Amino acid sequence: MSSLEKSGPLLPGGTVGVLGGGQLGRMLTIVARRMGYRVVSWVGGPDHGPAGMADVVIEEPFDSESGLHQFLEEADVATVEFENIPRDLLERVAEAIPLHPGAEAIAVCQHREREKAFLSLNEFPCAPFWIVDSAGTLAEALAQLPANGGILKTAEFGYDGKGQLPVTSDMDAAETWEKFDAPRAVLEEKIDLGGELSVLVVRDQRGALVTYDPVENFHRDHILDISIVPARLDSAILEQGREIAVGIAEALDYVGILAVEFFLSADGTLLVNEMAPRPHNSGHHTIDACETSQFEQQLRAIAGLPIGSPRLHSPTVMLNLLGDVWVDNDQCPDWSGILQIPGAALHLYGKHEARRARKMGHITFTAPTQGEALAGHKKGRALLGIPEFE
Ligand SMILES: Nc1ncnc2c1ncn2[C@@H]1O[C@H](COP(=O)(O)OP(=O)(O)O)[C@@H](O)[C@H]1O
Numbered sequence: 001m002s003s004l005e006k007s008g009p010l011l012p013g014g015t016v017g018v019l020g021g022g023q024l025g026r027m028l029t030i031v032a033r034r035m036g037y038r039v040v041s042w043v044g045g046p047d048h049g050p051a052g053m054a055d056v057v058i059e060e061p062f063d064s065e066s067g068l069h070q071f072l073e074e075a076d077v078a079t080v081e082f083e084n085i086p087r088d089l090l091e092r093v094a095e096a097i098p099l100h101p102g103a104e105a106i107a108v109c110q111h112r113e114r115e116k117a118f119l120s121l122n123e124f125p126c127a128p129f130w131i132v133d134s135a136g137t138l139a140e141a142l143a144q145l146p147a148n149g150g151i152l153k154t155a156e157f158g159y160d161g162k163g164q165l166p167v168t169s170d171m172d173a174a175e176t177w178e179k180f181d182a183p184r185a186v187l188e189e190k191i192d193l194g195g196e197l198s199v200l201v202v203r204d205q206r207g208a209l210v211t212y213d214p215v216e217n218f219h220r221d222h223i224l225d226i227s228i229v230p231a232r233l234d235s236a237i238l239e240q241g242r243e244i245a246v247g248i249a250e251a252l253d254y255v256g257i258l259a260v261e262f263f264l265s266a267d268g269t270l271l272v273n274e275m276a277p278r279p280h281n282s283g284h285h286t287i288d289a290c291e292t293s294q295f296e297q298q299l300r301a302i303a304g305l306p307i308g309s310p311r312l313h314s315p316t317v318m319l320n321l322l323g324d325v326w327v328d329n330d331q332c333p334d335w336s337g338i339l340q341i342p343g344a345a346l347h348l349y350g351k352h353e354a355r356r357a358r359k360m361g362h363i364t365f366t367a368p369t370q371g372e373a374l375a376g377h378k379k380g381r382a383l384l385g386i387p388e389f390e
C-alpha cells in the first residue's frame, strides 16, 4: 500500500509534479487544471512551449539539486510524461513523495535491454533479439539473423525511430558498430508486418484495471501517422492483445496508464514491440472519442481517485501533425478547411518552432460510423498535403 493510499487521495487543490516537458505533460496538465489541481512541470531544459500550461515550470537540468529541491517543495505526487528520466532521479523522487508509475516499472520501460529481459522472463511474446555491446557480439548476432534482416536499436533514449538502424547479416560488424556509436544495443529480427496495434491499460492504486479498445496503428518513416479505433483486426487477436497488456501491467505492479505496442506478423502472430510508461500517442483519440481520456486516467490513478470508463463513444481516426506541414517551418497551415470537417478536433502543442518530423499536434476525426471517420481523415490529410495513406 502506498503512502498516498494510507493518507487518502490527493484532492483538487493539491499539486501534481510532472517530470518531462513535452505534449504528453501538456495534455495531462490541461486535465489536471480542469479538475482543480496545480501542476509543476520539471522540463530538464529550456521549455520549448508545451510546458507553458503548468503553474510552475522548472527548467534546471535533471541532475540539479536545486531543481529537485524545488520540485519536491511544490509537488504532492509525481509522474512522468517521458520515460528517459534518469533512474537515480526517479528513485530520489520516490523516496520523498509518491511516484506513479514506480521507479522500477519506468526503469524497465526506459531501457530496451531490461524491457526484453522482463518480457522473456515473464514469457510475453516478442521478436527474437540479441543483446549487443561490442563489434564482436554484433558479429555473432548478425550471423544468426534470418534473411529478412534486423533492426539495431540503442538500449536507451530512442524514440520515433531515432537510434535505429536496419541491418542485414552480410554487413561488416566492426564498421556498423562504430557507425552506430552507442554503448549498448538490442538487435531485433525484422518482422514481416501484417499490422501494428497498441493497447492502453490503466491500473489504480488498489490494482483495479481497465483497458481501452485496441488501436490499429500505421507508421510512416518509423513515426506514428494515424491510429484507427475500433481496430479492423481479428477479434481474437485484439482480445489476446488486451490479455497481454493486462498481464504486463500486473507483472510490473503498475499504477497509471501504460501503453503496450504490438507487432502483428504477416502470419498472424502477435508480438510485444515495446511499452511506454505514460500516456501514448496512440491514445490521443481518447480525449475526443472516449468517456475518460488517457490523461484523465493518469491523473486519477496518480491522485488515488477511482479510474473512469474507457468506453469508446465514437469511431475515430487520429492523424499526427508533424512539422513537415508547416510552411517554411514557422508558419502554421490554414486550418479553415480542417475546421469545416464535421467531427474534426484540432490539438496543437504550443511548440515555438516547427521542424521536420517533429510532432506539433494532432487531429482527431470522430463520426457516427467508421467509414465517415476514415473519410473525414482522408479529406483532412489531402487538405494538408500529407501523402495518401493505404
Ligand atoms: N523488429 C521490427 N520489425 C519490423 N518493424 C519494426 C521493427 N522494429 C521497429 N519497427 C518499425 O518501426 C517503428 C518504431 O519502432 P519502435 O521500436 O516502436 O521505436 P520507437 O521507440 O521509435 O517507437 C515500429 O512501430 C515499426 O513500424
Ligand SMILES: [Mg+2]
Residues within 6 Å of the ligand: 261, 273, 274
Ligand atoms: Mg514505438
